[in-house]
Amino acid sequence: MVSALIVLEELRSIQETQGAIVDNDNIVVTFNNDEVAYESARSGVALHDQSHWNRIEVSDQHRLDFLHNQSTNGFKLLKPGETCDTTFLTSTARTIDLATALILENTVQLLVSPGMALKLIAFLDRFIFFSDRVTLTDITATTTTFSLIGPTSATALKSIEILAPESGYINAEIGDTPVQIIAGSGLGIPGYRLVMVVENAAIVWKTLSEIATVLGDRPYQRLRIEQGRPMPGFELTDDYNPLDAGLWNTISFNKGCYIGQETIARLDTYNGVKLNLWGMKLSSSVPLGSVIYSDDTKVGTITSIYEFESGSAIAIGYIRVKAGGAGQVVTVESQTIMLEDLAFQSRLKVV
Numbered sequence: 001m002v003s004a005l006i007v008l009e010e011l012r013s014i015q016e017t018q019g020a021i022v023d024n025d026n027i028v029v030t031f032n033n034d035e036v037a038y039e040s041a042r043s044g045v046a047l048h049d050q051s052h053w054n055r056i057e058v059s060d061q062h063r064l065d066f067l068h069n070q071s072t073n074g075f076k077l078l079k080p081g082e083t084c085d086t087t088f089l090t091s092t093a094r095t096i097d098l099a100t101a102l103i104l105e106n107t108v109q110l111l112v113s114p115g116m117a118l119k120l121i122a123f124l125d126r127f128i129f130f131s132d133r134v135t136l137t138d139i140t141a142t143t144t145t146f147s148l149i150g151p152t153s154a155t156a157l158k159s160i161e162i163l164a165p166e167s168g169y170i171n172a173e174i175g176d177t178p179v180q181i182i183a184g185s186g187l188g189i190p191g192y193r194l195v196m197v198v199e200n201a202a203i204v205w206k207t208l209s210e211i212a213t214v215l216g217d218r219p220y221q222r223l224r225i226e227q228g229r230p231m232p233g234f235e236l237t238d239d240y241n242p243l244d245a246g247l248w249n250t251i252s253f254n255k256g257c258y259i260g261q262e263t264i265a266r267l268d269t270y271n272g273v274k275l276n277l278w279g280m281k282l283s284s285s286v287p288l289g290s291v292i293y294s295d296d297t298k299v300g301t302i303t304s305i306y307e308f309e310s311g312s313a314i315a316i317g318y319i320r321v322k323a324g325g326a327g328q329v330v331t332v333e334s335q336t337i338m339l340e341d342l343a344f345q346s347r348l349k350v351v
Helices: 002-017 034-043 063-070 117-125 153-158 198-208 217-227 261-269
Strands: 028-030 046-049 054-059 083-089 095-103 107-112 135-138 143-149 169-174 177-183 191-197 213-215 275-282 291-294 297-307 313-320 329-332 335-338
Touching: 002 198, 028 217, 034 046, 034 213, 034 217, 046 198, 046 217, 054 063, 054 117, 063 107, 083 117, 095 117, 095 177, 107 117, 107 191, 117 135, 143 153, 143 198, 153 191, 169 198, 177 198, 191 198, 217 297, 217 313, 275 297, 275 329, 275 335, 297 329
Parallel strands: 046 213
Antiparallel strands: 046 143, 054 107, 054 135, 083 095, 095 107, 143 191, 169 177, 177 191, 275 313, 291 297, 291 329, 297 313, 329 335
16 A cells, blocks of 8 residues: 555656646646646547546456346446446435446456445445355555546547557556556546556556646536536435436346336336436526526526636536426526536437
């Protein structure tokens, strides 16, 4: 563990020479290039440090069956080299987290949201019975994730002699350093996530930062809200299910039981989804939790907001389905705004 801490200090040292400002949670908030980094993610390629996101290793003989039975997507037929997005739910189908699963030769690695590993492990451990051969391990401290975001991400990887995967993940080397490269940035923008052991973090970051614009967490949050990726504590809470959150693509409707399955099946069968996430542009910022109205009727709530230096803001919020969708005019704190679609959202059942 000491060597891992030393390596992370080396990573931070490199990042500080690039202008990094780190907060009390050891997250790089900005590289003092927020607008440039944002534009690179939209039209070129940007590099985001996701070391603070969590990672869980699921191992032993019954790992695929266990994940198949405890999360929303299908795992039994997945093979090494494949990935899938899945959600973990409470018994009443409230969303705990959205995860990306990498199917390795002898384990499954789950990429989960910041601060969620221990909570998920504690939750899932209750469903491991005496005959189950499953082990859950928090590997956040021994691994690292970086994300390449933007339409030229594949070209950037090609410049260092890596042919990026179109789907799933590949095992590759950056220099002589082993990494796993996963198709998809985790946003509604092209890109890749790279996972490696923590000892290799500094050298991989140094190489990637030579082919991509470094991007702090502040502009990343702008991208997240703009794209509509839901997060725990904001859009993924005890108040909402994954269909509300636009995560239809993470759910297999053809498999058997899993935690929360009965509720999801009823919502699907009887068109019971009552909320959808939509984007908004505001002329001035409003508090989180601000009520959204259509005429004089409450139809929704602001769940995430990003404020610009000018005082204007972008936000996402849950809106009642009956109130309409993209193009619908609503009001928030006396501001008249139009609902906008979100690239990350999946609103249709995947067959």
